[in-house]
Amino acid sequence: MTQPLRIGIAGLGTVGAGTVKLLQEHDALLAQRCGRAIKVTAVSARERKRDRGIDLAGYRWHDDPLKLAEDPDVDVVAELIGGSDGVAKALVEKSIAGRKHVVTANKALLAMHGTALARLAEAAGVTLAYEAAVAGGIPVIKNFREGLAANRIERVYGILNGTCNYILTTMRKTGREFADVLAEAQKLGYAEADPSFDVDGVDAAHKLAILTSVAFGCEVNFAGIHVEGIRHISATDIAYAEELGYRIKLLGIARLTEFGIEQRVHPCMVPLGTPIAHVEGVFNAVVTEGDYVGQNVAEGRGAGAGPTASAVVSDLIDIARGRTLPAFSIPAAQLQKLPVSPMERHRGAYYIRLMVVDRPGVIADVTAALRDEEVSLEAMLQRGRAPDEAVPVVLTTHNAVEASMRRALARIENLKTVVEPPRLIRVETL
Amino acid sequence: MTQPLRIGIAGLGTVGAGTVKLLQEHDALLAQRCGRAIKVTAVSARERKRDRGIDLAGYRWHDDPLKLAEDPDVDVVAELIGGSDGVAKALVEKSIAGRKHVVTANKALLAMHGTALARLAEAAGVTLAYEAAVAGGIPVIKNFREGLAANRIERVYGILNGTCNYILTTMRKTGREFADVLAEAQKLGYAEADPSFDVDGVDAAHKLAILTSVAFGCEVNFAGIHVEGIRHISATDIAYAEELGYRIKLLGIARLTEFGIEQRVHPCMVPLGTPIAHVEGVFNAVVTEGDYVGQNVAEGRGAGAGPTASAVVSDLIDIARGRTLPAFSIPAAQLQKLPVSPMERHRGAYYIRLMVVDRPGVIADVTAALRDEEVSLEAMLQRGRAPDEAVPVVLTTHNAVEASMRRALARIENLKTVVEPPRLIRVETL
Secondary structure, eight states, X not given: OOOOEEEEEEOOSHHHHHHHHHHHHTHHXXXXXXXXXXXXXEEEOSOSSOOOSSOOTTSEEESSGGGGGXXXXXXXXXXXXXXXXXXXXXXXXXXXXXXXXXXXXXXXXXXXXXXXXXXXXHHHTOOEEOGGGSSTTXXXXXXXXXXXXXXXXXXXXXXXXXXXXXXXXXXXXXOOOHHHHHHHHHHHTSXXXXXXXXXXXXXXXXXXXXXXXXXXXXXXXXXXXXXXXXXXXXXXXXXXXXXXXXXXXXXXXXXXXXXXXXXXXXXXXXXXXXXXXXXXXXXXEEEEEETTTEEEEEEEEOSSHHHHHHHHHHHHHHHHTTXXXXXXXXXXXXXXXXXXXXXXXXXXXXXXXXXXXXXXXXXXXXXXXXXXXXXXXXXXXXXXXXXXXXXXXXEEESSEEHXXXXXXXXXXXXXXXXXXXXXXXXXXXX | XXXXXXXXXXXXXXXXXXXXXXXXXXXXXXXXHHSSOEEEEEEEOSOSSOOOSSOOTTSEXXXXXXXXXXXXTOSEEEEOSOOSSHHHHHHHHHHHXXXXXXXXXXXXXXXXXXXXXXXXXXXXXXXXXXXGGSSTTSOHHHIIIIITTXXXXXXXXXXXXXXXXXXXXXXXXXXXXXXXXXXXXXXXXXXXXXXXXXXXXXXXXXXXXXXXXXXXXXXXXXXXXXXXXXXXXXXXXXXXXXXHTEEEEEEEEEEEETTEEEEXXXXXXXXXXXXXXXXXXTEEEEEEEETTTEEXXXXXXXXXXXXXXXXXXXXXXXHHTTOOOOTTSSOGGGOBOOOBOOXXXXXXXXXXXXXXXXXXXXXXXXXXXXXXXTOOXXXXXXXXXXXXXXXXXXXXXXXXXXXXXXXXXXXXXXXXXXXXXXXXXXXXXX
8 A cells, every 4th residue: 555645734623623523534445545545644724722623633733824834744634724815825825836736715816816816726736626615515516527527518607605505495484584594593503693794695696706717728817707696586576486486596607709708696486397406405517518428416504513523534535546636627728718708798588577557558657668778578577566555576487688687777776666675586497 | 539439229119219310410529528438339139121210330339239238349138128127137247248338218117127237247347327217307316326326315206107197197187087198198199009008007116126226325225115006096086186285106116114114006196295295297306315315306207219219328338437336426336225014014194085875974983983093183174065975085184103003994994885896095205
């Protein structure tokens, strides 16, 4: 048996501690599967004394995580600190410079600096692996780089944030409003005290940026993503979605259009008959459409100590087995710089909810605005009557251009009988 | 750039022709992703002149597929002939002996001779890869060998036969009976003229045997699988399943029990709230339960030229990149010989449908038989009355031992008021 692969773990939070636990518990199993042992040799975290429920006695302790990059007994640095810059970035760069392989769960770092880090790793001849950065335990990066690599990818979309999916699922099941369910999710530990990173779509966008790069062979471009979160989704919208045969999901979607690469994160109406509609609670899922394989769905837990540790260790297994690939599947120098397909040129169907004064002529004004912008109506629903009071009206459209839709909505918002800003949710054809 | 990887294709049916087409169409893409070209150099099939919609002009033609094993311009033989023995087996053995890598889509061959072939390949230092043999385009073998390899697998189950799933889905959606839907599937080309291989569960069992080996690190044991097909599923059962909150799916299931390895293929009642219940039509899905990753679902097209070619070529990509692993993840000599956990000792819940004469006392006789065998009743449904005529009665049980259940059913079948053999469908806790 060859020499053990020696791991230095930076960060002993949930994921770091979970990774150490897995490597300890499955020591023999991993040695059998890899043909060599995978051993933690050094760790680094802020508080040395904290009880993490794992035995750290045999490992060298570094107060400064950057020391892992210099530790001669470390072959691979597992960066499990997080954050797009600061010490996490410094550690990854220094580890690569020190010709150590790097495994990371850090989506923000890769979304911001993925292409540059991939170049550094290739130049140094080391692996930069990040299975845990996207969709937790689901081996989705491996799917793109290997399992589905025979395909030209046509579209990728997914539920990439478990907090949002938990909130939307709970809203649907209980009929409660966003703020109420969010507060409960915070109490249960499913949402952070500052939830904006999750509920405003930023976390999903980080993951989408990475997926897009590995799926389409282009440079990571987080700034090119159109991002909307779920704060404006109401219980009313969820109930209407159900009535119309849809569920509302926060999706990250990437595809090539005639204008370039389209990347967007926003709430979608997805048809009830599609697999993604049934991905509920904290589960994540990624759907890949390849030209030969057709539709491929990968679903699993997107966060948590166990699933994330599973993904981190799968990268360590690849390294232990001597399997390495360019970070984004093809050499970084060959990654394309694709133009951003602007959201204004997006074509799709739309759900619009208006609060209007229940008075004759209102619908005529609304539909005239749509007609003038060449947005063609598919259906209209107005439930209940309350003369001269505000009532919801729901419209769905056929495929239309986003810019036209926005112009029509601006006109509609200015109507005196429309008493709240219109709500728009895109209907996704899956 | 290194030398091209040279492929010899044996069999130019749907899968073989699809593989050639993919390799031709994605020539440049694959060369970029692999760092070297993947080139077909030789082919073999029965009829040379048949039009397959692909250009074979540049390839050496062998009337005898075994010649591929000797062709000096072939590095990898892709065995796409099929069948558990005969020429397919001879070709794989001869190719390995000639130190050529082998990629195959042949589930029957691996289910029968997988362990022996894995030993031969290891001894010769070549790769034996078979992603296409299980669940078509879904990279499920790669999931077990790599993506989820950090986990001890607790249970694997899946929808492994698209024909059966298409029939069950259509029966549910139309209310029609098995024979009727099967005849239509045959007309549409979704089922073979002789459908027994599919509808009696044999094809699913071949795939399960392979999955079990790679998931649990044991020798392939097709003979140890309990196999039942879907011929006895009636429209009545499907309607009752729906009413009780279930769907009926043909599942292949493997898990470790206190008695050994349990492998079974049979129709199951699966709860509507589970991902597998929503896998419909010709789609396949594999659910993995790992101790760290939790539940992981992979869904996609399980058959057809495109998805199968995608899987075959993913294996070729691995070989082109110089990535090789033992066929069943760990060296063949280390695969365990696990005892078979007998079906009689299986514990689970059951759905039973009886046709009984509608007469006082019948239910008392039935429930007495269950009580005597210590089978505890969960629910009983009798819809409609028709005094002195045959009516369906449906029972569901709590967890019980299969042997007890069978004894109770034998007693029930002998009751004078029970006019048809009882139907049993296992309820799976997922």
